[in-house]
Amino acid sequence: MARNQITIKDIAREAGVSTALVSFVMSNATAGEPLYRVNSETSKRVLEVAERLRYKPNSSARALRSGKTGTIGVVLSDISNPFFSEIARYLEDQAYGYDYNVIFASTDEDPEKFRRVVSVLMNKGVDGLILVPCGGTEDTIRELVSSGVNIVLLDRTVPGLDVSSVVLDNRDAAKCITEKLISRGAVRIDMVSYSMNISNTRDREQGYLDAMAAAGLSGYTHIERIAHNSYGGISQYVSEAKDRGVNAFMIATNTLSLLVISEIYKQGFRIPDDFMIACFDRNPLYDIYGSGIVYVRQPVDAFASKAMELVMSHVSAKPGKKRPEEQIVLSPEITG
Amino acid sequence: MARNQITIKDIAREAGVSTALVSFVMSNATAGEPLYRVNSETSKRVLEVAERLRYKPNSSARALRSGKTGTIGVVLSDISNPFFSEIARYLEDQAYGYDYNVIFASTDEDPEKFRRVVSVLMNKGVDGLILVPCGGTEDTIRELVSSGVNIVLLDRTVPGLDVSSVVLDNRDAAKCITEKLISRGAVRIDMVSYSMNISNTRDREQGYLDAMAAAGLSGYTHIERIAHNSYGGISQYVSEAKDRGVNAFMIATNTLSLLVISEIYKQGFRIPDDFMIACFDRNPLYDIYGSGIVYVRQPVDAFASKAMELVMSHVSAKPGKKRPEEQIVLSPEITG
DNA sequence: TTCATTTGTTAAATCGTTTTAACTATTGGT
């Protein structure tokens, strides 16, 4: 990169002060107004010179000395998944507001990869981590937490760990949409879920069972657990479901929903005539199906702003004064 | 971040050598084999100690001294747009392979925001930039290029600028899908496009016109240009199109496609009975419509790998020996 | 007047690496 670096030294020379003063002014001046222990003339002059020379602080130097990089690492399942990419966008905007940057890393739900990318981000020197834990990462996270890394869990929790987190009230959300299916006449409702051990899908399964029980439908419940990234069996499963008289699917994640919906149409069935759908996260095309699809709209913006708020509150905590960890549970919104 | 930093100094002491040697070994040792001008005993010892103490180089220090941050900035329209988030994912993976990181920033097609985020990334100290230019950023980009910044344009070009780029053959792609519509019986085909001045949509419009001309349908062509993020008029437009006897839409981008498709259904029309659709980028639910939707599948992985390859070739160029800029045009794949 | 506090500023150390220039052995050619 061609960068004719103007340094703090140039400014110091030009303004006739020391580099220490320049540094102090540059990093503490707020809107040109009164600055503790600095002559306002002087500080104005420094600011002016900096402006004139188009001074841009070198962030590597700053990071080296101060130990703060101004970067938050975000580890999520897959940034190409719309749910996460939407979160990513909000996180990006949030970070910008704090004068921070975010670096994303995808794990593909693989705990080994999770470990690897976390380590890369740590080496890179992030000031905090926002993590979407996947199955099998409990130990890695526990280790991070106990070594004092600034962490916020997102979308999923790790039970028995004192660490900040922001999650949806998944159980309630799942219960609500299942009830909505029931109120629209569904009686044989299958749940399609993932086989991975992840807090949010487990909670959603509970919500499904809750609703079925509350409606006296416990006689028929079925949870079909699909392994992540092995979707071969879906075709057979859907046709069998039809045979079993299933008339609605309650689906745990957006990826699974799209697969099931496609499959339904591929087999010549229709929504809502053959099946109704309850699912998580919206898709621009769901509206087409009218009341055939109920979905949980997750407050993605709140996920992002809360997570960033939490991670920032730890970043800015005075050394020694660790802020208490905070668990936040957000309410779902039901649509469709 | 709590990090009990093991430094190069610790290793030097432990291994009984100088820090210079440690640094040299650490950054040049490839798989433990012969290392220029270093006793293999010594280098093995250094490596061992580093391993034992779990040495992690401090990247801020490295960046400060070497001037390389190991980070590429990626500026795109909106990372929550599936097309870009998919690219983002591939870029992330690619970068990882080069031992690099990427930082994303979204512009929302706003040239002022573009300028801002580029400046943030530059200050952060990226080794290169992958840019999706938006309308009105020509000057900003020209300026960057002429100041020697390592740049690769993605998805869109800026005419008259000697800079590397990776784009789709948009004109040809648009021509192909329009022809496919025609071959399936469409005659009154509207194109829905953006009003922004962006190379790829302009090219797609040309492709549409090409196909219409080639089929002798130049008598009826219509390009509806929508302003970015002001989609209020779509509803009226669709119903008017129906009145005009339009029986197919050729749509320039994925966002517009979803809007139009939703609107079609909202107004009680059907695909393919009332309208056929030709569009760009796939959506998991398009398959439902069978041959009613033709779409261009962009080689997103190639976009990413080529862009990263280009930016990396500049990063690793010896100072003074600037690699020539390279323009890459990728071929589309038609599906549906 | 004298001592204490506050104001305004700076010299110098430090962060952890990379990199340059140089130095001592050792080898080999003549």
Place this chain on the structure above:
DNA sequence: ACCAATAGTTAAAACGATTTAACAAATGAA
């Protein structure tokens, strides 16, 4: 025996900021 080249290593100077400890001058209290 002499010189040149090569191998192996290191001391020390960057890189550009932040931060600590200290100092001089001005102010105020007694």
